Amino acid sequence: xxxxxxxxxxxxxxxxxxxxxxxxxxxxxxxxxxxxxxxxxxxxxxxxxxxxxxxxxxxxxxxxxxxxxxxxxxxxxxxxxxxxxxxxxxxxxxxxxxxxxxxxxxxxxxxxxxxxxxxxxxxxxxxxxxxxxxxxxxxxxxxxxxxxxxxxxxxxxxxxxxxxxxxxxxxxxxxxxxxxxxxxxxxxxxxxxxxxxxxxxxxxxxxxxxxxxxxxxxxxxxxxxxxxxxxxxxxxxxxxxxxxxxxxxxxxxxxxxxxxxxxxxxxxxxxxxxxxx
DNA sequence: CGTTTTTGACCGGCGC
DNA sequence: GCGCCGGTCAAAAACG
Numbered sequence: 001x002x003x004x005x006x007x008x009x010x011x012x013x014x015x016x017x018x019x020x021x022x023x024x025x026x027x028x029x030x031x032x033x034x035x036x037x038x039x040x041x042x043x044x045x046x047x048x049x050x051x052x053x054x055x056x057x058x059x060x061x062x063x064x065x066x067x068x069x070x071x072x073x074x075x076x077x078x079x080x081x082x083x084x085x086x087x088x089x090x091x092x093x094x095x096x097x098x099x100x101x102x103x104x105x106x107x108x109x110x111x112x113x114x115x116x117x118x119x120x121x122x123x124x125x126x127x128x129x130x131x132x133x134x135x136x137x138x139x140x141x142x143x144x145x146x147x148x149x150x151x152x153x154x155x156x157x158x159x160x161x162x163x164x165x166x167x168x169x170x171x172x173x174x175x176x177x178x179x180x181x182x183x184x185x186x187x188x189x190x191x192x193x194x195x196x197x198x199x200x201x202x203x204x205x206x207x208x209x210x211x212x213x214x215x216x217x218x219x220x221x222x223x224x225x226x227x228x229x230x231x232x233x234x235x236x237x238x239x240x241x242x243x244x245x246x247x248x249x250x251x252x253x254x255x256x257x258x259x260x261x262x263x264x265x266x267x268x269x270x271x272x273x274x275x276x277x
Numbered sequence: 278c279g280t281t282t283t284t285g286a287c288c289g290g291c292g293c
Numbered sequence: 294g295c296g297c298c299g300g301t302c303a304a305a306a307a308c309g
Contacts, residue, residue, distance in 0.1 A: 141282055143301055156300070160281090169300095 123183035131155065131170055131180055136192040139168055150174035161190050 126133060132155070139157035147154045154171035166186040173179040 140280085142303095144283075145299065145301095148298075154299090158301095167300095 121183055121185045123181060125173065126180045126182060127178050128180050129178070131172065132157070133180070133182070137161075137166075137188065147171055147174070152177065159188060161188070164189050 132139070138160040140160045141155055141157050143156040144153050145156075150171070152172035152174055154169055157168040157170065159166040159168075164186075166184065166188050168185070169181075169183040171181050173181055
């Protein structure tokens with residue numbers, strides 16, 4: 001099905017989710033890496049990290065591209081990028097009481113010397129004119145800061161669902177303003193809200209079978225490597241069982257792996273990581 | 278009127 | 294210790 005749409009590998013700009021659905025995007029991996037090297041201590045996503053992306057089935061349908069992940073928990077041991085990746089923000093991942101006098105809590109909340117456990121983070125870039133893309137979850141903006149060396153601000157969002165600590169950062173690449181860098185931190189402890197604003201779960205998204213394909217090099221040669229996210233209609237969220245997934249294997253090369261569905265809950269379309277050179 | 282956004286202040290970590 | 298910086302808070306404003 002890689003051909004049910006213009007398989008011409010060219011960049012496209014999306015202004016809406018719908019627009020993305022029927023498209024695919026190819027991006028030069030080096031460009032991405034460069035951007036991330038300059039702005040965030042991230043590194044390319046690893047197969048295991050991919051699991052987190054799967055928490056955002058809607059995003060998988062989105063346009064985008066290459067996925068990059070922080071060097072936290074499950075990232076590969078390749079710290080060449082962010083020396084400070086470990087110290088960056090181990091912020092209050094435990095955002096428990098946002099309501100109370102958190103100012104003092106921030107201090108006492110944690111034991112002395114106890115490093116806050118950093119939530120798993122996943123970042124990726126999206127070519128879009130819209131900063132905050134709909135991903136199926138509800139977010140409330142709680143801050144915005146100017147980004148150093150960039151004329152674009154970074155916005156901070158928090159999942160509005162109670163007791164869900166997932167946070168999200170959205171910023172625009174200063175190198176390529178058409179690219180939006182989104183970073184998720186943490187895992188949702190709840191299903192995707194059924195009441196979404198906007199036609200996110202529109203009819204054309206449901207009732208289809210399909211898969212999202214992520215082309216990537218398994219070993220991160222990251223050279224002249226291109227990422228391709230094929231957007232295909234997802235499976236019917238309603239009827240998806242825990243195993244009724246279906247992987248669509250495209251032409252294969254070296255590596256082709258089906259990511260585990262550990263974090264998929266049961267609402268994510270199947271997808272497959274594959275390598276393409 | 279409840280919810281979300283805006284925005285300056287504040288906090289903690291880090292480097293010098 | 295001080296200043297910078299990324300991240301968060303929270304009151305006020307805006308929104309629907």
